[in-house]
């Protein structure tokens with residue numbers, strides 16, 4: 001059977017580092033109601049305000065990390081797609097981005113056109129958020145309905161606690177952890193607190209968004225709480241690689257706008273670590289399976305500068321899983337047993 005495709009989906013990047021392309025990309029991204037979860041008129045107003053300055057700033061940041069072949073996120077995702085082909089014997093392996101190109105619509109039309117009947121959809125986000133996982137699934141559903149595509153889809157659920165993912169993370173960090181370091185910071189992408197509260201409130205009105213650990217979080221709350229899933233990933237990772245509690249901590253990066261985002265913030269943690277005398281910190285970013293602007297520029301450039309200015313000496317960014325062999329085989333195993341409904 002070669003009519004069962006694997007569709008890898010990640011977030012996406014601008015087409016180029018031109019301000020106009022970055023503006024177009026940010027507009028599509030931020031106007032997604034799963035990302036800026038406000039009624040349309042308010043969303044339009046807020047995003048238009050963000051788009052006054054942000055495209056130029058982001059274009060500058062993208063230019064500092066852009067590769068000759070294109071956006072690191074897209075290039076690495078293509079490498080992963082290529083590597084997955086020898087691990088997925090059931091049919092084509094396709095890649096799509098939620099925003100920009102290659103689009104989900106183009107990918108699904110192409111697969112249906114090739115006679116594919118089944119699709120395993122793998123949103124490449126280990127931890128669940130509506131702004132990532134849900135919107136990717138919703139876009140697949142929208143395209144299938146709008147185009148009446150005869151495709152049966154199963155979905156890879158968030159894999160934040162799955163042994164394959166954790167083993168791949170551990171393997172990717174091993175050589176860095178074998179050297180001397182003062183602290184490992186696990187920096188996850190942030191999220192407005194409101195995004196979590198609105199999902200979790202009906203299940204637990206008092207859910208603690210400041211807690212230092214995921215212990216005791218009820219399974220049905222854990223399933224919806226991005227922050228708890230990040231903590232759980234970090235705890236399971238630390239246990240796997242044998243780190244003592246004082247050797248590691250979790251933080252959240254990339255706050256945007258005036259809303260309260262989940263804490264602690266990565267910027268604050270880097271300052272704090274330097275002030276506490278940490279000279280060498282390792283930073284890994286387990287919410288991203290591929291290096292991108294968030295890891296390469298926000299941590300690898302701005303975070304490094306900030307840490308050094310605060311008195312630290314060395315910030316070592318541990319690369320994401322990218323297309324490492326351990327991750328390719330882990331993803332193949334996760335995809336084989338994907339059974340989530342569309």
Ligand SMILES: C=CC1=C(C)c2cc3[nH]c(cc4nc(cc5[nH]c(cc1n2)c(C)c5CCC(=O)O)C(CCC(=O)O)=C4C)c(C)c3C=C
Pocket residue numbers: 011012013014026034035036054058071073125129131132189190191192195254256287288291292293294
């Ligand atoms: C890994 C999970 C991600 C979550 C959760 C997420 C939520 C989220 N992001 C923004 C705003 C921005 N994110 C940007 C880049 C970006 N975000 C993710 C992943 C998650 N985002 C990735 C993989 C990337 C990298 C894209 C790339 O091209 O390399 C950006 C663009 C860059 C910038 O201008 O800083 C914005 C903006 C919000 C508002 C949000 C949740 C509400």
Ligand SMILES: [Fe+2]
Pocket residue numbers: 189254
């Ligand atoms: Fe983001």
Ligand SMILES: [Fe+2]
Pocket residue numbers: 253254255293294298
């Ligand atoms: Fe960011």
